[in-house]
Amino acid sequence: MHGTPFTVAFLGPLGTYSHQAAYDRFGNTVGYYECKTITEVFNAIASKAVQAGVIPQENSIYGTVIETYDALRKQNVGFIRGEIVLKVQHCLLVRGGVKPEEIQCIKSHEQALGQCRGFLTKNFPNASLEKMASTAAAAEAILTSPKCAAICSKLCATLFNGLEILYEGIQDQNSNFTRFHVLTATQDVELPPPAYPAPSQTHGLVRLTARRDVTPRAPPINQILAALDLTVSRLDRRPQLDSPFPFCDVYFAELEKGDSSASWHSAVEDAMKRVKALGVEAELLGLW
Ligand SMILES: O=C(O)C(=O)Cc1ccccc1
Incomplete structure (x- = not known):
């Protein structure tokens, strides 16, 4: 008899930095569960729809992920069991053939918009900025909004057919890291071991x-x-x-x-x- 497969929730869709962080930690040993918002990831863990979740917590350029700390104010919010640090290099993606001068709006997660503020002010002072639930959700959205660009990972250019990279490495500091938490509902949920040596608790x-x-x-x-x-x-x-x-x-x-x-x-x-x-x-x- 097979037990329930270990499932990990993350802020989706496929192609987000959260997805990459989750994959770095859990690889193909687990099932994955896409959520539309960070709050939904917390809810999936609390309702035991999944055994664990990966949550963005802080970024080295833009700081605290506010939605995460707001969720951490609630009772029985889950238990942090680990961290994943991911190097983040943002790209500006457009639908194939769109020129920089045609871009009227730029979509992304608020963290990514914040991490690229200098680039956006200098190169697109007149574009409107639109906050999306995630970077990959922004990439998906520009497929049907030709005058918009998305800030997201390079991976999204491969995952979403019809998008191309206009600029790479557009964050305000070349060195850019995001830290993610691994959460379970309670302290005693057994986690699959990481592929790398597990650090001792510090x-x-x-x-x-x-x-x-x-x-x-x-x-x-x-x-x-x-x-x-x-x-x-x-x-x-x-x-x-x-x-x-x-x-x-x-x-x-x-x-x-x-x-x-x-x-x-x-x-x-x-x-x-x-x-x-x-x-x-x-x-x-x-x-x-
Ligand atoms: O939207 C994403 O891809 C996320 O995982 C949140 C995020 C956004 C920008 C940098 C790091 C994490």
């Missing part, structure tokens, strides 16, 4: 919520970080949507293991206990 993500409606004298973030007393390698902040007070935030502290030989999991659990003793909510969103 990262953690903790969500920190100081609730002024519950604890009016909620401590400021510097006191919360001092109580964590671990290396915080990255800190993100998004508005707390259900707070009756304006300008209350949720913080996401990415932790990095130091030299200590103690168990990383228990070091993070102990740090969370110190934070909770201040009356602050601390939830573990990932260990990898």
